[in-house]
Amino acid sequence: MHTHPSTLPASSDSDDDSTATPPRDTVLPPKEYSFKLPTCWSDQDRHSLLNVSLNGRELSYQGTSCGDKDAAAARTIHPIPPACGIYYYEVEILGKEHKSHISIGLAGHGVKFSRLPGWEPNSWGYHGDDGCSFAAEKNGTSYGPTYAGDIIGCGIDFTTRRAFFTKNGSFIGAVFENVGKDIDLYPSVGLQHAGEIIRVNFGHEPFKFDIDSHVQQQRSAVWNNILATPIDPSVLEGRSMSTTGKTTLSDEQSKGVLNKLVLTYLVHHGYAKTVRAFQKQQPDVLAAKDPDIVMDDTVAETGGMDEDIKCRTRIVNSVITGDIDSAIAETKKHHPVVLESENHLMLFKLRCRKFVELILETTEMKKRIKSLKETRAEKRHYDEIGNGNGEFWMDEEMGMDVDDDAVGLMSTSPTTIPYNTQPLRNGREKAVSPDGEAKDLSSVDAAAQYEMALNTAIAYGQELSNDYKSDTRPEVRQLFKQTFGIVAWEDPLEAGGSVASVVSYEARVNLANELNQAILKSQGRPTRPALEMLYRQTAACLLQLGTMGVGEAAFADISREILES
């Protein structure tokens, strides 16, 4: 949304076709809200005395006479989208070295093409012969220098609804009020003498004027304006703006609101240690003051909530580390409703994940067997050619005698599945490290282990299938299909695509998140923390304002101002 013409190089012919896709290297707003920009003169919306060049950028006057009644104007095909914030274009006067009776400016949809921009209502123009500005007037107002053979820029700032012009890259000044307030605005140029030719630059090439720094200035102006906005307590409570006498939160009160936002966020995501440290550091000044909005219930809540957070965090972490059994057991104990609601949907999802974990274990074992075999083969190879490293292989021989431990070590805890994402692997490398392998496995036992694990997995799957066979909900059927589908892959983790969406580490995290939200919901707590809702609400407001043509919103770029540092 922070685009403006200078960052949107437009191809000159895409304008003719309303369905044309924009040039590939442009930065565009989301598809749903994409805007068409003026990129060339319209061959229809012009006076017949004006000739439009093939590339749509040049206008030349074809008449012979020289008077006001022979004025001829043209405009672009598309109007200017106000959501661009500031729109700017430049016109180079080619035909006239001395005096030019040209008007450069903006016009609404129905303005007559036999009149120069600025003479008629809904049109605004800057005239070359006298340097005057015209806004629906016959006699202009003194504004800037005259021009001929120069490059003239015309801009419209939708945040202020004022226009501005430049001459050869120099800013002349802001002019006009309420430009195009309730109408579509088009770039428009009028000529009236033979031999007058202009060429327009709608962002096809760099502008003479430094529009970027101009935009930057306006952006800061809007942002400063926002920062000067008082924080209205009734807005924060979701009521309409207080109409009688504006109230503002005091510094202390807004601090109270912020603390609450932070605290509820930390609690929501189970950052228990941070919560404790944060609460300890609350200065007494704050705790004592602001009886209204501040810490009151939150502090009290979190006192008793401590155990609750810990429990929820434990459950979430169990899912994240793949220990589904613990997650199910503890959820069943503390939040049975969560598993039962929606006909045991959450329980179903967890059990599906458990099946995934079991299958992943088996593929992991298979991989180990395979690599063991390969090592053996290599070893034989080395022995044959008499090149073996005795010491190294001795190690392995010794290891192979130690079979008894293998059983214990092979009943792998789920965390041994080697996701490529780091968080899982802390301190668990041992079970999969090469020399661990060598010690723990003999090929026969490994195969038996594998067989056993596979049987366990299949049995679990069959039980799951049996338990849910009468559940015909599409969601259940779909997840079921996807979950069992992973068996078809030798290494589901490598499979990518829809398989990855079931088996990946991210899938675990998503499931953990879903479970967290379900628990919170069952406790009557919001499923999203207030802070997140605040961000979402703000972003949605700004987007809506942008689509309604409120220019300032284009410069209130939430992710740029709030998220990027």
Next chain:
Amino acid sequence: MPPKSSIRAEEWDRRLHDVQITKNDLNRLIMDYLVIEGYKSAAEEFSQEANLAPPVDFESIESRMDIREALQRGDVEDAIIRVNDLNPEILDTNPALYFRLQQQKLIELIRLGRISEALEFAQEELAPRGEESPEFLSELERTMSLLAFEASAAAPAGISELLSPAQRMKTAGEVNAAILESLSQGNEVKLVGLLKLLCWGEMLLEERAEFRKLNVVEGSLVDSVHV
């Protein structure tokens, strides 16, 4: 103005859902708040728990907080020493801030009833600065008028507020901002910007459309859009 359009609750919910925001983004907002507001141990814990790299070294948070606490308990002298220990340039290059601290010191002397000391301090340290700028002078006059009222409660609000905890917080906030700036760290809490952006955005949108409001304090959407 054209009639207000109305955005149905389900449609609004869908839009809220479609907003792109990640947990990591929000975590960074939290960290920004903890650091700037000086919650050192919370910032440390959070860095661990959320697996987030700290944006500043945590010791600098602590010294900033010591300075703030000194100001909040009225020990301006101690605060000045600590600021200079941290970086002497902060006060050298910022006469307005130095004046603010001196003014706070004068306020504290008056609060303690050390009148002759206060007068001496004002004449020696503050009056010469008052000559430098009309703004300083007017602030000095405002502060001195505290002496005209026997009990601060009798003073007009514009004057008695100098004795309020809010005044200490204000001074402490200015010093905090100056230190953060010297560390080339942002000195505006991003969350405050976000709250203001919401107020600004809802205010503009309210003129044009009916939409579902958010109760920020509760973190829940308001059911009825009508007032």
